[in-house]
Amino acid sequence: MEASETSNGTTLRNAFGNVLSFFILVLIGVLAFSIRLFSVIKYESVIHEFDPYFNYRVTQFLTKNGIYDFWNWFDDRTWYPLGRVIGGTVYPGLTLTAGTLWWLLNSLNIPLSVETICVFTAPIFSAFTSWATYLLTREVKGSGAGLTAAALIAMVPSYISRSVAGSYDNEAVAIFALIFTFYLYIKTLNTGSLFYATFNALAYFYMVCSWGGYTFIINLIPMHVLMCIVTGRYSSRLYIAYAPLVVLGTLLAALVPVVGFNAVMTSEHFASFLVFIIIHVVAFVYYIKGVLTPKMFKVAVTLVLSIGLIVCCAVIAVLVALVASSPTKGWSGRSLSLLDPTYASKYIPIIASVSEHQPPTWPSYFMDINVLAFLVPAGIIACFSPLSDASSFVILYIVTSVYFSGVMVRLMLVLAPAACITSGIALSEAFEVFTRSIKFQLPGLPGISPVDAGETSSDSTVPLNEAPKTDKSGETLKERPSRKNRKKEKEPVEKPSIKSQIEKRLLVLPFEGSILAIFLLVLLGAFYVVHCVWAAAEAYSAPSIVLTSHSHDGLHVFDDFREAYAWLSHNTEVDDKVASWWDYGYQTTAMANRTVIVDNNTWNNTHIATVGTAMSSPEKAAWEIFNSLDVKYVLVVFGGLVGYPSDDINKFLWMVRIGGGVFPHIKEPDYLRDGQYRIDSQATPTMLNCLMYKLSYYRFVDTDGKGFDRVRRTEIGKKYFKLTHFEEVFTTHHWMVRIYKLKPPKNRIRGKTKKSKSKSSATISGKRSGTRKNPWH
Amino acid sequence: MVKPSSSSSSTSQDALALINSLRSAYSATPTTLKIIDLYVGFAVSTAIIQVVYMALVGSFPFNSFLSGILSCIGTAVLAVCLRIQVNKENKEFKDLAPERAFADFVLCNLVLHLVIMNFLG
Numbered sequence: 001m002e003a004s005e006t007s008n009g010t011t012l013r014n015a016f017g018n019v020l021s022f023f024i025l026v027l028i029g030v031l032a033f034s035i036r037l038f039s040v041i042k043y044e045s046v047i048h049e050f051d052p053y054f055n056y057r058v059t060q061f062l063t064k065n066g067i068y069d070f071w072n073w074f075d076d077r078t079w080y081p082l083g084r085v086i087g088g089t090v091y092p093g094l095t096l097t098a099g100t101l102w103w104l105l106n107s108l109n110i111p112l113s114v115e116t117i118c119v120f121t122a123p124i125f126s127a128f129t130s131w132a133t134y135l136l137t138r139e140v141k142g143s144g145a146g147l148t149a150a151a152l153i154a155m156v157p158s159y160i161s162r163s164v165a166g167s168y169d170n171e172a173v174a175i176f177a178l179i180f181t182f183y184l185y186i187k188t189l190n191t192g193s194l195f196y197a198t199f200n201a202l203a204y205f206y207m208v209c210s211w212g213g214y215t216f217i218i219n220l221i222p223m224h225v226l227m228c229i230v231t232g233r234y235s236s237r238l239y240i241a242y243a244p245l246v247v248l249g250t251l252l253a254a255l256v257p258v259v260g261f262n263a264v265m266t267s268e269h270f271a272s273f274l275v276f277i278i279i280h281v282v283a284f285v286y287y288i289k290g291v292l293t294p295k296m297f298k299v300a301v302t303l304v305l306s307i308g309l310i311v312c313c314a315v316i317a318v319l320v321a322l323v324a325s326s327p328t329k330g331w332s333g334r335s336l337s338l339l340d341p342t343y344a345s346k347y348i349p350i351i352a353s354v355s356e357h358q359p360p361t362w363p364s365y366f367m368d369i370n371v372l373a374f375l376v377p378a379g380i381i382a383c384f385s386p387l388s389d390a391s392s393f394v395i396l397y398i399v400t401s402v403y404f405s406g407v408m409v410r411l412m413l414v415l416a417p418a419a420c421i422t423s424g425i426a427l428s429e430a431f432e433v434f435t436r437s438i439k440f441q442l443p444g445l446p447g448i449s450p451v452d453a454g455e456t457s458s459d460s461t462v463p464l465n466e467a468p469k470t471d472k473s474g475e476t477l478k479e480r481p482s483r484k485n486r487k488k489e490k491e492p493v494e495k496p497s498i499k500s501q502i503e504k505r506l507l508v509l510p511f512e513g514s515i516l517a518i519f520l521l522v523l524l525g526a527f528y529v530v531h532c533v534w535a536a537a538e539a540y541s542a543p544s545i546v547l548t549s550h551s552h553d554g555l556h557v558f559d560d561f562r563e564a565y566a567w568l569s570h571n572t573e574v575d576d577k578v579a580s581w582w583d584y585g586y587q588t589t590a591m592a593n594r595t596v597i598v599d600n601n602t603w604n605n606t607h608i609a610t611v612g613t614a615m616s617s618p619e620k621a622a623w624e625i626f627n628s629l630d631v632k633y634v635l636v637v638f639g640g641l642v643g644y645p646s647d648d649i650n651k652f653l654w655m656v657r658i659g660g661g662v663f664p665h666i667k668e669p670d671y672l673r674d675g676q677y678r679i680d681s682q683a684t685p686t687m688l689n690c691l692m693y694k695l696s697y698y699r700f701v702d703t704d705g706k707g708f709d710r711v712r713r714t715e716i717g718k719k720y721f722k723l724t725h726f727e728e729v730f731t732t733h734h735w736m737v738r739i740y741k742l743k744p745p746k747n748r749i750r751g752k753t754k755k756s757k758s759k760s761s762a763t764i765s766g767k768r769s770g771t772r773k774n775p776w777h
Numbered sequence: 778m779v780k781p782s783s784s785s786s787s788t789s790q791d792a793l794a795l796i797n798s799l800r801s802a803y804s805a806t807p808t809t810l811k812i813i814d815l816y817v818g819f820a821v822s823t824a825i826i827q828v829v830y831m832a833l834v835g836s837f838p839f840n841s842f843l844s845g846i847l848s849c850i851g852t853a854v855l856a857v858c859l860r861i862q863v864n865k866e867n868k869e870f871k872d873l874a875p876e877r878a879f880a881d882f883v884l885c886n887l888v889l890h891l892v893i894m895n896f897l898g
Binding site for chain 1: 791792794795798799802803839840843844847850851854855857858859861862866867869870873878880881882884885888889892893895896
């Protein structure tokens, strides 16, 4: 009778716990969504930065023209005169997601604009991410840890920085896909069900659609499988979790146009095939072992293993031959720079030039994951006791992602979920230990069985910690030697319960100490929350297309970018070509709807180098390069007047490097005075005469009479000069964007003396020699 | 002089004994599992035939080759998974009904061959 009563109590508590955790999850979702709305509230509902504008433009095209036109879309407004096959070179996951969302809402007669959908895609998916994290962590360490991890990831600054409202980029949906794929993998591993394996492959497909980071999954999971095999944890569940994923995942990945046959041709994927073969050999060995008697097995081992090894060697030889025969040894530049952090800076300046491909600094770890950095080691230790297949996966995940985040600051984003999961585990275990200590030392409760006793202890996560774990006691599949589960099963029986009580008493900490520790942990959590809200509100919400600055006389808003793009779209012909450094390519096509020469999809290094060369050449040579590309307008971004540091002058050395990489007559030392990059009177003549300098500082001395550059904090070197081949057509209010028009050839000839005309060298002026004799001369 | 021959004879004896014990052990498996084994063997042999053909003729329509070979391998892998799940000797899957296992198998195959069909063209 008593037993039935307790079981009734347990079910009631389970139901209560489930309802409570459901509501907590809903609240976490709301939190994850709403903490990312600072950018909309503080600024406005706009798309942020550079890449999101391209994604926005693609989404617009998708919603307007439909899916089939989207796959076949050849974009002639970018990479002039080459164009770009958008449908085949873009990861379509994000676009398709937002397009589907838009279509769904419109068919429900909720008329939202495409832009609104795009702005809010990232916050919506970060709510999904926190739920997926809950599921993943629950599979590893139970509901309590799951809820804690979900709450942590809902507001981890590293993830917020990529998923604020308006940050409409691949990572917005990819992190959800990443976590969800991992969850389904762990779920398959724990249950051994083909059903989950199928969905695992489909989630992997979504990840491949969304982000190039899918190679992380297809290398991490094989690593985990290999680790399980090596440490003797092979089980048939592992086989079911892995083998179908490789076959289905490879096929599905090959369906995505941008990946295509790379899914079987590049080295990033070979690890998975290798482990696929190994797991088959191992599975076969285990099968034979199960069938035969131990004595016969020993005999068989020699035979089977030697045959298996021969097969393995043969396949490895084939793979090596394949890799050696492929041109780039099968590795893409970005992956290589992951394995060898110095690779990019040595060979590919265009990868190294992107700030998010640089290695991070120590403060950025503290900024991006805050207190989690200190909780991670504790979480790893908690994962080791007891070590299960799932927790070993988490350990592997955190270790590899720490390495990758150290290589590229952008991959801090992959580290953040791992850090949240391990910290969630650590926090929940710590709370469990402390509350249990308190529970045992509360007066008047010693007789009551440990689990029934005060479940209503201080933190709301703690009861949940315990309650849904009882569900798990049924899942003996996991073979987790969990002490708690065993205890709960034996609970109705008197003797073991006493025994377990004694066992538990050994782990009891002093009463005051545990109360203090809980208080400190709550304080730590509060500190984390404060930091996250600050980061979301102040650090990561700026759309970078509208800038603000606070000064003593109030708030200044710099809306120069949109001013310039609007000017372009209103005052230039539809087919005019605009040249700028590649950073502004996406924005120009999306906002001004003008054809650009290069954009942020840096697929053609030579083309970018051409623009870089033009920017670093003297005016005349630059004019010739631009004219040969049909360019009508040149756009430069200049921050010297208002102190906007990421302007073209600061990026200029990269233009020189990238240009010099293809056209050797551009030499970096020509632009440096004693190894220093400077634009003041000490600057080299090459620097002071290059196009970028002239376009940036033309008429600059008129503003304050001295030509003081607020970014470089110096007076410029050459103050008074005239442009002969370019004319200024528009400069925005704060001088942040300056647009110049290429003068037509006749003006060039009129402005020049005969002497300089004879010096003109390049092909174009030669070709146009007929036009020199014009009546205006 | 004597040693190698004796060792080789003992190896062959061992191999013979191994084959015998394997055969006897295998004859004890239920018929349903044997059918699955046959199915797996068929799929693997089809895959091998395709690889041989590819080696002789070349893998020109690469999508066809890829879909063909992955279809065979996928079928074999899924059948092995099914075999693992319905095998009564596997303690891990005691509470998984064979019907459920088969339903999962069908679902997975459906997805697999829907994707394969995308590649055929």
